[in-house]
Every structure is written in C-alpha cells, then in structure tokens.
Amino acid sequence: SPLETTKRKVAHSDQHGFSVFPDQVRVPNVIVMVGLPARGKTYISKKLCRYLKWTGFKTKVFNVGEYRRTDANAADAIHGANASFFSPDNADALKVRTEAAGRAMEDMADYLNSGAGAVAIFDATNTTKFRRKTIIEFCKNNTLRCFFIESVCDDPAIIDSNVTDVKVNSPDYKGLMSAEQAKEDFMNRIENYKKQYEPIEESEDEKLSFIKVINAGRSFKVHQVQGHVQSRVVYFLMNIHLLPRSIFLTRHGESEYNAMGRLGGDSPLTEDGRKYAVALGEFFEEESVQNLRVWCSQKVRAAQTAQYLRPEMHAEYWKALDELDAGICEGLTYEDIQQRYPKQADDRAADKYHYRYPSGESYEDVVSRLEPVIMELERQANVLVVSHQAVLRCILAYFYDRPLSELPFIDIPLHSLVKLTPRAYHCDSTIYKLDLETGEWDETSAQLP
Ligand SMILES: O=c1[nH]cnc2c1c(-c1ccccc1)cn2-c1ccc(Br)cc1
Numbered sequence: 138s139p140l141e142t143t144k145r146k147v148a149h150s151d152q153h154g155f156s157v158f159p160d161q162v163r164v165p166n167v168i169v170m171v172g173l174p175a176r177g178k179t180y181i182s183k184k185l186c187r188y189l190k191w192t193g194f195k196t197k198v199f200n201v202g203e204y205r206r207t208d209a210n211a212a213d214a215i216h217g218a219n220a221s222f223f224s225p226d227n228a229d230a231l232k233v234r235t236e237a238a239g240r241a242m243e244d245m246a247d248y249l250n251s252g253a254g255a256v257a258i259f260d261a262t263n264t265t266k267f268r269r270k271t272i273i274e275f276c277k278n279n280t281l282r283c284f285f286i287e288s289v290c291d292d293p294a295i296i297d298s299n300v301t302d303v304k305v306n307s308p309d310y311k312g313l314m315s316a317e318q319a320k321e322d323f324m325n326r327i328e329n330y331k332k333q334y335e336p337i338e339e340s341e342d343e344k345l346s347f348i349k350v351i352n353a354g355r356s357f358k359v360h361q362v363q364g365h366v367q368s369r370v371v372y373f374l375m376n377i378h379l380l381p382r383s384i385f386l387t388r389h390g391e392s393e394y395n396a397m398g399r400l401g402g403d404s405p406l407t408e409d410g411r412k413y414a415v416a417l418g419e420f421f422e423e424e425s426v427q428n429l430r431v432w433c434s435q436k437v438r439a440a441q442t443a444q445y446l447r448p449e450m451h452a453e454y455w456k457a458l459d460e461l462d463a464g465i466c467e468g469l470t471y472e473d474i475q476q477r478y479p480k481q482a483d484d485r486a487a488d489k490y491h492y493r494y495p496s497g498e499s500y501e502d503v504v505s506r507l508e509p510v511i512m513e514l515e516r517q518a519n520v521l522v523v524s525h526q527a528v529l530r531c532i533l534a535y536f537y538d539r540p541l542s543e544l545p546f547i548d549i550p551l552h553s554l555v556k557l558t559p560r561a562y563h564c565d566s567t568i569y570k571l572d573l574e575t576g577e578w579d580e581t582s583a584q585l586p
Pocket residue numbers: 175176177180181288289290295296298299300302303350352353354374375377378379561
C-alpha cells in the first residue's frame with residue numbers, strides 16, 4: 138500500500154533547513170493539484186509535465202478522473218458522470234472515487250520509489266483538508282517532497298472557456314447528452330464540489346509548501362517553496378498565459394554549406410535560399426500577423442533569411458538560437474567524419490541525443506541553452522523564430538511533447554514554415570512548404586501530439 142515506508146536512501150535537513158544528501162540522492166517530488174472543476178488543473182498538470190520532461194526531469198501525471206473512468210464498476214454504479222455521482226452523500230460513489238484516488242497514489246509511489254520518475258503530478262480536485270492530509274501523510278511515509286498548486290478562479294469568462302473548450306468534449310459526457318445538457322450538468326457538478334471545498338490555508342500543516350494561482354495567473358500567493366524543482370515550477374507558472382497566439386518556426390534558407398553537404402559554418406544563402414527569404418517576406422505581408430516579433434540566430438544565413446521582413450517586426454538576434462556546434466566536425470561532410478573520425482560517427486549513431494561533438498555540443502546542451510528561449514516564447518504573443526535544424530528539433534519537441542530520445546529525428550525540411558497554435562491540451566500545427574519553382578506554399582495541418 139502507498140503508506141508503507143520507502144527503500145530509497147534519502148536526504149535529511151541541516152539545522153538551517155537545507156537538504157544534506159548522503160550520496161547526492163535527490164528527493165522525488167509530488168506536485169498536488171487543488172481546485173474546483175474547470176479551474177485548469179489538468180491544463181496546468183499537462184503543461185507543467187511537458188516542461189519538466191523537456192528540461193530533463195522524468196515526470197508523469199496521475200489523473201484520478203482517468204482512474205475512475207477505467208474502473209469498470211464505477212461505470213455501472215453511476216451510468217456515466219451525472220452530477221449525483223459527485224454529491225457528497227452518494228456513499229458508494231464516494232467509495233469508488235476514493236478507491237480511484239488510492240490506486241493513483243499507489244501507482245505514484247511505485248513510479249517514484251522505483252527511481253523511474255523524479256516528479257509525479259497528482260491531478261485531482263483535492264478540495265478538502267482531509268484529502269490533503271492523506272496526501273501529506275503519504276508523502277511523509279514515502280519520503281517525498283510535496284508541493285500544492287491551488288487554482289482559484291471566479292472569472293466566469295475563464296471558467297466558461299474551460300467548460301466549453303474542454304469539459305463538454307470530455308469522456309465523462311461523450312455521446313451521453315447534448316452540449317447544453319453537459320454544460321448544465323457540469324455546472325451542477327461544480328456546485329456539489331463547492332459544498333465541500335476548503336481552500337488551502339497555511340495553518341493546515343506547518344511545513345506546507347504551496348502556490349495559489351488566482352484567475353489564471355493574474356496574481357499568486359506563494360508559501361514555503363522548497364528545493365530546485367518547486368522553484369522551477371513557480372517560475373514556470375508565473376510565465377505562462379492563456380491568450381491565443383501563434384508561434385512560427387523556420388530554418389534559414391539553403392546556404393552555401395547546405396549545398397556542399399557541409400556541417401555548421403557561417404556561410405551565406407544560395408540563390409535558392411534567397412528565393413525562400415523573399416517568399417517568407419511575402420508570406421507575412423499576406424498573413425499580416427498582429428505585432429509579430431522576429432527572433433533570429435546570429436548566423437549570416439539566418440539574418441539573410443529574415444532580411445525581407447518589415448523592420449517594425451523588431452528582429453532580435455539570439456546567440457542561443459545558433460546551430461548546434463559540431464566542434465572538430467564543423468565544415469566537414471558526413472563522409473569526411475566517417476573517414477576521419479569513425480568512432481565519433483559510431484558514438485553519435487548510438488545515442489544521438491546525448492552525443493557531444495569533441496569541442497562542440499550535444500542536443501542535450503542545445504536544450505539547456507534554449508530553456509530561456511522557451512520561457513520567453515511562453516511569455517510572448519506572436520513570434521517568428523528563424524533558426525537551424527537542430528535548434529528547431531529541440532523547440533518542436535517541447536511543443537509536440539516528444540520524448541527526448543526522438544528529438545534528434547524530427548523532420549524539418551528546408552524552405553518550410555511551421556505555424557504552431559497552442560490549445561488547452563494540444564498544439565494545432567500547420568506546415569507551409571515552399572515550391573521554389575512556382576513560388577506557391579503547400580499547406581498541411583495536424584493536431585499534435
Ligand atoms: O479554466 C481555468 N480556470 C482557471 N485557471 C485556468 C483555467 C484554464 C483553462 C482554460 C480553458 C481551457 C483549459 C484550461 C487555464 N488556467 C490557468 C491556470 C493557471 C495558470 Br498560471 C494559467 C492558466
């Protein structure tokens with residue numbers, strides 16, 4: 138059961154409260170969501186999980202609703218999720234809901250105690266002190282750090298966008314009733330929870346660590362943040378926003394080195410590359426994106442690709458957007474590398490994400506230097522990024538929630554423009570591929586992941 142003690146060697150705190158690690162073992166973290174339905178708990182859970190995984194923390198969301206839905210007898214007991222299932226005086230339904238939470242906690246303990254995971258996100262309402270007390274006990278018994286994220290919101294516009302965007306299409310209601318009925322039933326479900334709702338108070342537990350997010354990030358209350366992961370979580374939550382916008386990503390146009398099959402360098406565009414730059418300028422004349430910002434790498438081929446965009450787009454040049462540094466292999470072709478450094482070629486093929494070129498970088502290094510770029514992209518509205526293949530693979534892996542091992546293999550052809558529009562739980566993505574002969578853009582759309 139989740140209440141048995143852990144086998145892991147663990148940290149303890151010194152007299153100042155700083156962690157002292159016996160052998161540098163990090164204490165795993167449990168992030169616990171708190172809030173009424175339609176307060177963005179799943180939105181935060183998924184987005185936070187995606188960010189923490191991308192920065193290298195093995196993270197997993199444990200959504201109690203999914204445990205409840207997979208629980209066969211739950212379905213019989215309540216014929217889908219009408220509001221009565223959630224009324225506090227429906228004893229057997231309360232039992233099913235509690236069991237689902239218990240199984241989610243057991244799986245969380247296994248995930249963290251086995252060392253498979255570093256961070257678990259417990260996505261449930263957790264709206265009573267009693268339920269939170271159970272979780273705090275569970276964390277103490279498993280020597281896990283516990284951090285609560287409570288989302289409070291009384292802005293009807295935000296709640297309404299959630300209910301319509303997400304709830305009405307949720308598996309709880311699929312095919313059971315019309316959208317209007319689902320919405321009404323959902324609002325009743327919220328009323329049921331309100332009867333029992335006890336907002337977080339620091340007096341609940343002397344070592345309680347939490348952040349209250351108010352009205353989707355309009356304001357915050359942060360209390361007793363402990364350790365690296367919790368401070369990264371707070372920082373992330375203070376930088377994201379819900380406003381609709383698009384992020385455009387493109388590689389530079391074809392460069393002289395591309396034409397010769399050579400890696401890296403700082404060569405200018407070829408004639409074809411220049412054609413792409415001209416077409417890109419025309420694209421944004423027609424698309425006329427509101428207040429578009431342009432972020433370029435500091436390589437000549439990227440700056441030349443952006444040269445036909447309007448000056449008022451405030452092109453900024455980020456070194457962090459430069460291509461992966463191939464070190465001793467800069468300027469070589471893959472054949473050169475195979476002949477001169479066969480072992481390097483084998484090592485790279487064995488683990489393309491962690492492989493670092495001698496005197497150069499790995500994809501892992503590029504992800505690290507892109508973290509500030511990702512954080513600034515989260516803060517901004519409409520942005521066009523003009524960069525390089527390896528860099529765009531890292532950025533796309535973040536928005537597409539791709540595993541890091543797959544990141545180096547994401548396909549990004551030359552002369553194609555990616556338009557990302559982040560939605561609640563996925564990204565709408567359109568790829569515009571330029572046909573150099575006709576000057577026409579070929580458009581294909583997808584929902585990712
Ligand atoms: O509904 C909500 N109420 C309250 N806070 C909400 C939502 C949603 C939301 C909205 C629409 C669809 C899916 C989720 C996101 N956040 C949110 C929470 C914290 C931060 Br920092 C940013 C956004």
